Amino acid sequence: MSQRGTARPDLDYEQLAPTVDYVNRVVQVAGKYTLDEPFEVGWGNVVLDVTPRGLSTRTFRHPEVAFRVHYRLLDGDVLIESDRGTRTLSLRHESVASFYRAFCGTAAGLGIGPPNSSLICEIPGSPPAFEDDRVPRDWDADAARLMNTAVNLAADGLETWQAPYLGHRPRVGVMWGGFDLSATRWRPQRTTPTPGRPAFQQNAELHAYLSVGFSFGSSRSPHPGMYAYLWPQPDGLGSRAWGVEGAAWHPDAGLVQLPWPALMRTPDPVRSVVAFGDAVQAAAVDLAGWPDDLVCPRVDGWYMSRTPTAEVQRLEQEWHEHVHARD
Structure with missing residues (x-):
């Protein structure tokens, strides 16, 4: 198992929030291309890969051009790589609107059209579209470095946790809407989606699943850390142990949460992410009737x-x- 647990970035939400909010918005620009890709269970096709230097889309194969987009947090730029060549543009822009204009112009030079939607998704209080988001932005390279280190550490643990699962499991990656890193395990059991929720959430609730992930936090919950939940939510979660000291069930949020400082205090954070995920899987077996043979020996x-x-x-x-x- 990986020993990358020696990396222990100190994450302070107030320090990271401006950069996280900006990156959340600009990664949606390239993320929009995934909306026209074949749907995978649980929107597994939309996630951004965690790379050594940032976040990247999968490869898009259009009739005229094949390409992918790499948001390089450590370099402060965006690399668009295609079979026609490569282009870069800076992440330092005065606003999301100016970034969007620059991105579309740069992509056009490679024969890549703009995404078919410019709506900003899942960010409360945001302007409706990229073109409308003219809030002044400053690029914080130190915050971007912390973000990259943290998301790579969490991805290391989640990928290790996912390895022995025998059922359907989309690749570990960042959902560009909510901007959380997730590792999801699916069970072929039909369920009834929650009425009134957006279409993408109802699609995700067509089958039973559990998800373990990492979030930088939000204005409503300004605490970076790991999270987990089960769908449908079974009874009895409040009485469970969650594999790592400091992890606890929070019924108001509907989440098991492991605060980042508690994770960093463990001897090996990567192994602790695995232990946290294993405890969630055990809860699914004990409380939600999941088969106990979906995970082979690690x-x-x-x-x-x-x-x-x-x-x-x-x-x-x-x-x-x-x-x-x-x-």
């Missing part, structure tokens, strides 16, 4: 370059015997 890295094939076969055999013993 191995501390297959390390196939140096692990004998016989050892891999032994571990697989132990897993099959474990499953058959319950049948």
